[in-house]
Amino acid sequence: MTEKKRPLLITTGEPAGIGMDVVLNLAAEGKLQDFDRPIWVTADAKAMQVRADELVAAGVLKSIPSWHTINTDVNVDNFDVNLVEQISKQKINVDSAFILLNVPCAERVTGGQINIANSAMVAQQLDIAHQLAVNGTVAAIVTGPLQKSALIDAGIKLLDGTIFSGHTEFFMQQSGCEKVVMMLANQAMKVALVTTHLPLKDIPAAITADNVRQTVQIVIDDMREKFGLMQPRILVCGLNPHAGEGGHLGMEEIEIINPVLREFIDAGVNISESMPADTLFTTRHLANCDAVIAMYHDQGLPVLKSHGFGDTVNLTLGLPYIRTSVDHGTALDLAGRGGASATSLYQAIVMANEMADRSIVSGSIV
Numbered sequence: 416m417t418e419k420k421r422p423l424l425i426t427t428g429e430p431a432g433i434g435m436d437v438v439l440n441l442a443a444e445g446k447l448q449d450f451d452r453p454i455w456v457t458a459d460a461k462a463m464q465v466r467a468d469e470l471v472a473a474g475v476l477k478s479i480p481s482w483h484t485i486n487t488d489v490n491v492d493n494f495d496v497n498l499v500e501q502i503s504k505q506k507i508n509v510d511s512a513f514i515l516l517n518v519p520c521a522e523r524v525t526g527g528q529i530n531i532a533n534s535a536m537v538a539q540q541l542d543i544a545h546q547l548a549v550n551g552t553v554a555a556i557v558t559g560p561l562q563k564s565a566l567i568d569a570g571i572k573l574l575d576g577t578i579f580s581g582h583t584e585f586f587m588q589q590s591g592c593e594k595v596v597m598m599l600a601n602q603a604m605k606v607a608l609v610t611t612h613l614p615l616k617d618i619p620a621a622i623t624a625d626n627v628r629q630t631v632q633i634v635i636d637d638m639r640e641k642f643g644l645m646q647p648r649i650l651v652c653g654l655n656p657h658a659g660e661g662g663h664l665g666m667e668e669i670e671i672i673n674p675v676l677r678e679f680i681d682a683g684v685n686i687s688e689s690m691p692a693d694t695l696f697t698t699r700h701l702a703n704c705d706a707v708i709a710m711y712h713d714q715g716l717p718v719l720k721s722h723g724f725g726d727t728v729n730l731t732l733g734l735p736y737i738r739t740s741v742d743h744g745t746a747l748d749l750a751g752r753g754g755a756s757a758t759s760l761y762q763a764i765v766m767a768n769e770m771a772d773r774s775i776v777s778g779s780i781v
């Protein structure tokens with residue numbers, strides 16, 4: 416038997432949401448065994464069992480998939496080494512769909528009901544994921560949905576002391592990166608963002624030459640490294656309607672965005688100057704483009720999601736490891752009841768697995 420590759424780690428995120436449901440759906444369909452990598456999943460073991468029972472009772476799962484539970488304690492020294500040793504000593508049934516890393520909740524979980532007493536457990540899953548990925552114990556992280564407002568209400572902060580605004584910012588700060596890029600991808604297009612989770616009023620000030628330059632460079636680097644596209648064709652949205660209409664509808668394109676883009680064009684990169692977003696996102700342009708860079712979240716993502724919500728993957732470029740994610744939220748009304756689609760999670764695992772395989776071939780990660 417050939418040795419398996421390094422594991423992929425899935426975080427189930429908010430326990431009251433559908434994160435556990437979609438993992439169970441894939442496990443029950445045997446789809447977690449499509450990969451020649453072990454699948455590790457962070458969740459509360461008791462809540463996972465209850466959720467599986469609920470999904471069987473709801474007729475969603477025909478039977479409960481088999482998994483193997485390992486208790487985790489992120490506070491012990493060499494947490495990741497201990498974990499690998501613990502797992503290697505266990506006799507794990509080959510039919511186990513996944514290894515569950517038990518991250519206990521403070522209070523009992525009820526599907527659909529957010530309880531901020533359990534938000535620390537959500538953050539702990541991200542801590543575990545970061546540690547295991549940054550040390551190379553796992554090949555990639557695939558994140559399930561969390562409820563940002565619950566973490567904020569629980570007072571959970573990012574490393575820099577600001578409120579919790581998303582996985583993207585969390586992993587960026589934990590990794591000590593000055594800048595990462597949020598990209599969402601589906602069959603129709605890939606869209607990267609210069610700014611992420613900011614109020615609309617704060618966006619113009621965040622469109623600086625440095626920010627645009629760093630975003631473009633990270634997109635180029637990761638299109639090469641993670642997608643194997645050595646000469647990516649990139650189109651860039653302006654900030655203002657009509658990309659500023661020659662300065663009549665805003666000056667950011669003339670003063671900030673285009674000068675930076677011309678640096679890349681002069682260096683031989685296949686990238687546009689800023690284009691009106693409404694015409695950029697038409698079939699004619701998208702047909703000749705590998706990635707779009709949008710200036711802000713709701714300039715790019717509604718277009719992308721309208722072309723494949725449910726089959727879209729969210730990924731973070733510029734991190735020292737691979738992180739992909741589902742495109743949907745916690746769908747509290749569906750937790751434990753059925754109706755949650757696991758297609759985005761599956762696509763996120765497929766993409767993470769392909770990226771991990773590509774990094775082995777290119778030799779950038781052993």
Ligand SMILES: N[C@H](C(=O)O)[C@H](O)COP(=O)(O)O
Pocket residue numbers: 580581582583584712716729740741742743
């Ligand atoms: N902007 C993301 C989306 O539209 O899917 C979502 O808010 C998740 O963000 P994080 O991956 O940073 O949590």
